Amino acid sequence: MNTLQIASLVVVLAGLFGAVNSIFLKLPASIGILAVSLIASIGVLLIDLAIPGLGIADSIRTLVNELHFSEALLEGMLGLLLFAGALHVNVSDLRKQWVVVLVMATIGVGISTVLFGMGAVAIFGMPLIVALVFGAIVSPTDPVAVLGVLRESDLDPTLETQIAGESLFNDGVGYVLFLVLVGLAFPTLGEHHADGAWGPFVLFFREALGGALLGLVLGWITFRIMRSFDDYPVEVLLTLGLAFGGYALADAIGVSAPIAAVTAGLLIGEHGSTFAMSKQTREAVDGFWKMVDAILNALLFMMIGFELFFVTFSGDMLLASIAAIAMALLARLAAVAVPVLAMRRAHDFVPGVIPIMTWGGLKGGISIALALSLPNSEWKPEILTATYVIVVFSILVQGLTVGRVARHYGKPA
Template identity: 25%
Template sequence: MSSHSEAQCYPLLHSNGSWDGVCNNARATNYLVSDYQDLLNNTGDGGAVFYLPNIELDASDQRTEHVHFQNSAGLLLVLILLSLTILTIWVFKVKRFRVMHETGLSILYGIIIGVVIHYGFPSTPQDEFYLAEKECESSGTVRTFEIGDTVTLQTQGGDGFRCSINSKVFRTREGDRIEEALLFDPELFFFLLLPPIIFYAGYSLQKRHFFRNIGSLLMYAFAGTAISCFVVGAMMYGWVLSTIDNRLSDAFATRNISVPGAPEAFGDNIIPSLLFGSLISATDPVTVLAIFHDLHVDVDLYSLVFGESVMNDAVAIVLYRSVDEYDGDETGFSVAGLFKSFGSFIGVFLGSFLLGTAIGLITALMMKFSRLRNYPLLETSMFILMSYSSFVIAELASLTGIVAILFCGITQSYYTYINMSQESRRRTKEVFELINFLSENFVFSYMGLSLFTFANHQWVPGFIIFSFVAIFTGRVINIYVLSFLLNLGRSKKISFRFQHMLVFAGLRGAIAFALAIRNTETEERQLMFTTTLVIVLITVLICGGFTTLALQCLRIRVGVDDDDDSLNPDGQEIPYDSTQGNLLISKFSVLDKK
């Protein structure tokens, strides 16, 4: 068994900031990066040899302290933002002030905090050094180089090695350190914040009105989202190409072109534009729906807006994933890739739907045939764990957790809810309402913060402005064309006033933001994120603020009781059958009653 003696390292510093580290028979020698500060400061023009003792240092304690500060500062700011939002909401409710919804307040407070941090804290240089770009030669069989808080050099079975590591010296700013505290892992949105929001949407669903309009909702969700995606994608691709030579017919055949101010990838093929179209097609009219709820707007309009947004989110996420995985040829398209993408969309959506529904049914059977109802705390806990497991299992199975947990929530509200004790029913409603409220407001607050704390914004004014034109065009085509087709077969037509309101309610929100922030590695992804952020902020603040005025201008009735449509002129309740005129739902109802 061979023995290895720890070596002494002799770093040779050069005037260009690089150093050569010669270590003979080194086993594992770690040096704190900051220890090289004096070496960098005393480098001569011709370089000099410095002796470092054989020490083993680690920066883990400093790193832990730094991370602890970031987490504590970030959590404190989140608590401050949510507290300010809640107190302002309370004032607004007392004063009956409906011009701005709580999500708009969250955004504004986030923007204010972001401005204070970005401009209020002066940049203070800190001496921190990071090493990168390593090139090494070794006669040993194994060598490992980890460049970060420590420099680790390791060989085995050889005479040693010679390493040349070009050091890049970065001076961090105190302001940057505070801004770092506000940067959350994008996966936090998908695994912790979005699931309860989506589940609550399904669990709090008004089933009677939802299933009465199920055909229209499915049409808006599937066909409407696809229309919006392709209209926005095609228009944005056309804008990118027309910006180059102002000749769309010739430009569509151009490749490897560069748009001033825009990433080159948008000119290579249409896929990045379609990807942007798919993520920005996710609507989130939470502000409009809250005002609808407070004013007791017509229940059919409420169910159309709410149901379309819930189903649209699920479809948009799967569509985004399918476009992202699209396998095109060099020109951007291939028949095989197109069918593969379509098949992936259908497979992922159906798989997620079946998984979420199955877990909901399993939970219902568990609650019905067990005696958990005698222990409400255990019953509620099991309900929450089973519901969240639908999201996690779907993600592990390469499906879409958002779709799974949505349909799990719908199934739970339809079957599990009636099999639980009264105490558990109350608890589950209140728990998910609370988590939904806090999660939603945190997401919108973080949107406001991101306007100033995100370091890699790509500001292309023309792209951003034309994006508004594209999404409005896509929304108009989506709603009016599909409503015309739907009215051909509906006994109760979707009025033009409702259609106008549906167009107005096409706000963008949490889903679009979460999809955009999940990947910001490249310039085109950063442009998508910046554009999405601006669109969300403006639509939520403007459309949300003018919802009441829009209802008045369109003369849509408010103060409507949920059961008004179920009464005949004599005030007697009319039995409602949600399966009328729908063969598929009718067959399901027969099975459901067995």
């Protein structure tokens, strides 16, 4: 199949799965599409087991492989999704919570990566540096999954800002940390390898700070252009160019593209919306990016369901993956509790912030994409399978119950 045919099939299936969810399951849109996609994938695998001569699973596996999930997400969809998410964050609230968000998105990710890595050594028996790469894959919360669930949950505005801000930035930080650790674990790759004792630290700060600076510069240039005229179709196109072009430029010059997308989106969402857009333009930009966000979410969660065809299960692997779920939750608990307890005297936190942010720290497609992007090694199948189980549990179980957890633990004492 050519690219157009594959893209058409993906869009058609996403629409059909969304309709099935709306008619029968009535789950939140993204979670429902994932559930339907999983049910369809499991059904195909069962048919293939019953009638192996049909070769249905192999045919679909070939088709899914042509989607290039990792490249499609990390080099295409992610920039648009992060930009759309940042565009709708309340920057005024985020400014008040910036210290909390910064600590959660940096120190919190580091704590989770180390703790999960140590647990992965015990569970899977892999080398520590490979286990730390595994930790970097599953530690960041996925802004796509988190922001989608936040829209369905009635959370305290302060807590919502903390969760949304953390998920947007720790995704970028986690991606940079992943690149650094992959360079150490697999130095022959060369692309993100940094020599010398200080090399990994230089690489980390170059990627993170460089991405933030590039996003701000490109966002400011776009803001100045938009301020000079009022033509909402062109201004919508400019924001699309900023998201696409900024992400591609960041990737080309070796700085963090996710962080560049987030900072550019925040600037346009706050400064551009207030000072460079008329009411008509603001409504057009807002409506366009909400639609982009909804469509890409649907496509992404459907594709996550189909990645089941690349996961290899066995009894031992399933038990290890279940243990990895528990380890991921414990690592997330530490990543939340340590910063909150350290900052509670200087910052106000809503009741139940630790259990709510722990359970609300959803994993998503980015973790699967990172696992798929790993170089082939003896540990890649185990990392991919465990990551997939963690992500599916996170979205289906945590995603469907985080509102209930928030209502229970968020009650004033």
